[in-house]
Amino acid sequence: xxxxxxxxxxxxxxxxxxxxxxxxxxxxxPPGGTTGGGIPAPHExxxxxxxxxxxxxxxTITLSELRGRPLIINLWASWCTxxxxxxxxxxxxxxxxxxQGFTILGVNVxxxxxxxxxAAFVEEMGLTFPILYDAQGEASRLYxxxxxxxxxxxxxxxxxxRVVVGGPMSEALLRIRVEELLEIx
Amino acid sequence: MFPILQVGPLAIQVPGLILLIGIWLGLSLxxxxxxxxxxxxxxxxxxxxxxxxxxxxxxxxxxxIRYPNIFIDNPASIISLNPGLLDLWGGAVTAFxxxxxxxxxxxxxxxxxxxxxxxxxxxxxxxxxxAHAASGAAFGFETDLPWAIELWGAQRHPSQIYETLxxxxxxxxxxxxxxxxxxxxxxxxxLTFFAFSAAAHLFLEAFRGDSVLLLGGFRSAQVIAWxxxxxxxxxxxxxxxxxxxxxx
Numbered sequence: 546x547x548x549x550x551x552x553x554x555x556x557x558x559x560x561x562x563x564x565x566x567x568x569x570x571x572x573x574x575p576p577g578g579t580t581g582g583g584i585p586a587p588h589e590x591x592x593x594x595x596x597x598x599x600x601x602x603x604x605t606i607t608l609s610e611l612r613g614r615p616l617i618i619n620l621w622a623s624w625c626t627x628x629x630x631x632x633x634x635x636x637x638x639x640x641x642x643x644x645q646g647f648t649i650l651g652v653n654v655x656x657x658x659x660x661x662x663x664a665a666f667v668e669e670m671g672l673t674f675p676i677l678y679d680a681q682g683e684a685s686r687l688y689x690x691x692x693x694x695x696x697x698x699x700x701x702x703x704x705x706x707r708v709v710v711g712g713p714m715s716e717a718l719l720r721i722r723v724e725e726l727l728e729i730x
Numbered sequence: 731m732f733p734i735l736q737v738g739p740l741a742i743q744v745p746g747l748i749l750l751i752g753i754w755l756g757l758s759l760x761x762x763x764x765x766x767x768x769x770x771x772x773x774x775x776x777x778x779x780x781x782x783x784x785x786x787x788x789x790x791x792x793x794x795i796r797y798p799n800i801f802i803d804n805p806a807s808i809i810s811l812n813p814g815l816l817d818l819w820g821g822a823v824t825a826f827x828x829x830x831x832x833x834x835x836x837x838x839x840x841x842x843x844x845x846x847x848x849x850x851x852x853x854x855x856x857x858x859x860x861a862h863a864a865s866g867a868a869f870g871f872e873t874d875l876p877w878a879i880e881l882w883g884a885q886r887h888p889s890q891i892y893e894t895l896x897x898x899x900x901x902x903x904x905x906x907x908x909x910x911x912x913x914x915x916x917x918x919x920x921l922t923f924f925a926f927s928a929a930a931h932l933f934l935e936a937f938r939g940d941s942v943l944l945l946g947g948f949r950s951a952q953v954i955a956w957x958x959x960x961x962x963x964x965x966x967x968x969x970x971x972x973x974x975x976x977x978x
Binding site: 551554555558561565566568569571572573574575584585586588589590707709710711715716717718722 | 733734736743793797800801803804806807810812814815866867882883884929932933935936940941943946947948949952953955956959960963964966967970971
């Protein structure tokens, strides 16, 4: 058996390790080979895909124009119970950290919601952070939204640091994630 | 990629579910074969169970220690079921310490215990591969090969499939009921598994698109895997030689 012959064992060991080291050398990553946050995709480590959406007042907010500010993109709908459950924590965290440049974009998946009900929801919850209406479902498609709520934690370089699908998130979890975002240079 | 299973109002995280099934299957397999390594089944079960509990507590405490003010404001969050507030390294270190203490108290022999745990680790490696496939994490390098998959805006190596296949092959080779593994010296079974896993990582990391790079473009995971491979080969040689001296 292989284990019983020390000499053969030594030859195989050296061969394996030399081949391994050569493989490390051969498979060095070319510049730009790994993501490094350069490609837009709705996943951790990638650039947050850009979108422009209208607010209730008719003005437009473009994600890439907010570069330099850490933010949460929260996809929600008025019929979604966990969305409702986590909104007070969202509002509270927004108020605690907005002075440090942090913001929240509450993206209503209007293509799967009723605009009147969505507006009533915002009113009832007393939300003061920007609410965007995704009437054509553009942002939900870009962010491959498969469940509501979904939150993307984006650092000030525009890179997604965390994705949380489903909810509700507790205020403690939200605050910790925001603190982590603020620590990123 | 299949990250979420929507069941009515519930969004079930598929990767987490796969890992739980992996823990259950892995533990069942390890329990069955532990006695042939001289470790009673219930001792092995307790070892893993205490390790997991300690891991979860440590993973949460790691956040509590880092952000005490937030937990003072929301004390209920210390015990909330939120998996997002679990820190991997804090959990791993605590689990390791508790497993070490338990093994010491039960006077478990290190190599026999590691051998008994190997089937569990083998099944977990497979579960991790499948969890990566479900979440789309640990993704591959861009390529135009015919078996490339569309993921995160590009055609990529199906690195999660490679990883899963490697785990399946290693699990087949290391299947605990094979007669060859019943007669090896204590420790060799575990170290052989460790060597195969390190070799698979060393080889497959080359196809990853999310590698952490060292200076000069070297992939850090490959360097670690190479060192682990060297260590396990040396360990197997030593254990085998010790036997030779003892019996000769």
